[in-house]
Amino acid sequence: MLSSPSSKKRVLSGARPTGKLHLGNYVGAVSNWVRMQDEYECFFFIADWHALTTDYADTSKVKENSFEVLLDLLAAGLDPERCTLFLQSHVPQHAELYLLFSMITPLGWLERVPTYKDQQENLKEKDLSTHGFLGYPVLQAADILMYKGDFVPVGEDQVPHVELTREIARRFNSLYGGIVANPFYEPGTPLGVVPSISTPVRGVFPEPKPLLTPAAKLPGTDGRKMSKSYGNTILLTDPESIVRQKLKTMVTDPARIRRSDPGNPDICPVSDLHKIFSSRETLARVDAGCRSAGIGCIECKSWVADAIVTILNPIQERRKKYEDNPRLAWDILEAGSAQARNVADATMSEVREAMGMSLQYEAPGCNPAAK
Numbered sequence: 134m135l136s137s138p139s140s141k142k143r144v145l146s147g148a149r150p151t152g153k154l155h156l157g158n159y160v161g162a163v164s165n166w167v168r169m170q171d172e173y174e175c176f177f178f179i180a181d182w183h184a185l186t187t188d189y190a191d192t193s194k195v196k197e198n199s200f201e202v203l204l205d206l207l208a209a210g211l212d213p214e215r216c217t218l219f220l221q222s223h224v225p226q227h228a229e230l231y232l233l234f235s236m237i238t239p240l241g242w243l244e245r246v247p248t249y250k251d252q253q254e255n256l257k258e259k260d261l262s263t264h265g266f267l268g269y270p271v272l273q274a275a276d277i278l279m280y281k282g283d284f285v286p287v288g289e290d291q292v293p294h295v296e297l298t299r300e301i302a303r304r305f306n307s308l309y310g311g312i313v314a315n316p317f318y319e320p321g322t323p324l325g326v327v328p329s330i331s332t333p334v335r336g337v338f339p340e341p342k343p344l345l346t347p348a349a350k351l352p353g354t355d356g357r358k359m360s361k362s363y364g365n366t367i368l369l370t371d372p373e374s375i376v377r378q379k380l381k382t383m384v385t386d387p388a389r390i391r392r393s394d395p396g397n398p399d400i401c402p403v404s405d406l407h408k409i410f411s412s413r414e415t416l417a418r419v420d421a422g423c424r425s426a427g428i429g430c431i432e433c434k435s436w437v438a439d440a441i442v443t444i445l446n447p448i449q450e451r452r453k454k455y456e457d458n459p460r461l462a463w464d465i466l467e468a469g470s471a472q473a474r475n476v477a478d479a480t481m482s483e484v485r486e487a488m489g490m491s492l493q494y495e496a497p498g499c500n501p502a503a504k
C-alpha cells in the first residue's frame with residue numbers, strides 16, 4: 134500500500150468531457166464532489182481518453198471540451214488546495230495499467246456489463262464495435278486502482294463498473310500477490326502458480342467500494358432525464374434570460390390545459406425541479422396552488438427559475454475569473470496532473486515489481502543476492 138500523507142479515505146472520480154456541464158451533471162455528481170473535498174482525500178479527473186471510446190472518429194472537440202469541463206469544475210467549487218484535479222491523458226501511466234489489466238480480464242466480464250449493450254443501442258449512429266469501447270470498464274478500473282481509492286462516488290447504474298474494478302483488483306492480487314512480500318503465501322511456491330481464491334494474499338490493490346450518491350432525478354426541459362444527447366439541458370453557463378426561457382417551454386402536467394384546470398405536481402417535471410432546488414415553503418405553495426389551480430404554470434416556473442438562478446450566479450461569477458485568465462485554470466490542471474503522475478509512478482513500480490517486470494536491468498540467470 135502507498136503510504137498516504139493524509140489519514141483521510143481516498144476518493145476517485147472522473148468526468149467525460151462531452152461539452153459544457155449542465156445542471157444534471159451538477160446535481161448528480163459535481164455538487165457531491167464539492168462536498169467531499171473536506172471529508173476525503175479526493176482525486177478528480179477529466180477523462181479525455183474515455184471520450185475517445187465513443188468519439189474516436191472526430192477528435193476535434195476533445196481538447197476544447199476538456200477545457201470547458203475544467204472551467205465548469207473550478208466554477209462549481211472544486212478547489213485545487215483541497216483536491217487533486219488532473220487530465221487523464223496527462224498521466225500516461227493509466228494506459229500502461231489499462232494494458233496490463235486487459236491481459237487478465239476475461240472477455241465475458243466485459244460483455245456482461247449492462248451499459249455495454251445499452252450504449253450500443255442508444256448510440257446506433259456510431260460504430261461502437263471496437264476494442265476500446267468494449268474495454269472501457271478496464272480503463273476505468275485502471276483509473277480507479279492507480280490511486281488505490283477507498284471509495285468511488287457513483288449512481289446506482291454505475292455500481293456494476295465498480296464491481297468489475299473490484300474483480301480485476303482481486304484477480305490481479307490473486308495472480309501476482311504472491312510475488313510481493315506476502316506473509317501468507319507459501320514460500321517456495323513456484324512463480325506462476327495461481328493461489329486458490331480462498332488463499333489469503335496481500336496484493337497490490339485494495340478493493341474500492343461504491344459510494345452511492347443521492348439519486349436525485351433531474352428532468353430536462355422535455356421531462357426526460359436531463360442529458361446532452363436529448364438536447365434538453367440547462368447549462369451551468371446559461372445566462373439568466375436563457376434559463377428563464379428554457380423553463381418557460383418546459384413540459385408540465387399534460388392534463389393542465391387551461392389556467393383553471395387543477396394540476397397534479399406528482400407527475401409534473403417542473404415540480405421535480407422544485408423538489409431539488411426550492412425551499413420547503415415554495416414547495417408547499419406549489420403543491421397547494423397546483424392542485425387548486427390557485428397558481429398558473431408560468432408563475433410556478435418563474436419560482437423554480439429564481440431558485441436555479443440563485444445557484445448558478447456564484448458558479449458563473451467564479452467561472453468568469455478563469456475565463457478571463459484561462460492560463461490560471463490550465464496551470465491548476467497541470468499541477469494536479471504532475472501530482473497524479475507521482476502517485477501513478479509509485480503504483481506502477483509496485484505493479485511491475487509484482488508481475489516480475491521491473492524496469493531494472495537484471496542479467497539473465499544472475500541473482501546478485503545469491504553472490
Ligand code: SF4
Nearest residue numbers: 396401403423430433
Ligand atoms: S403549476 Fe407547476 S407543478 Fe403544477 S402543472 Fe403547472 S408547472 Fe407543474
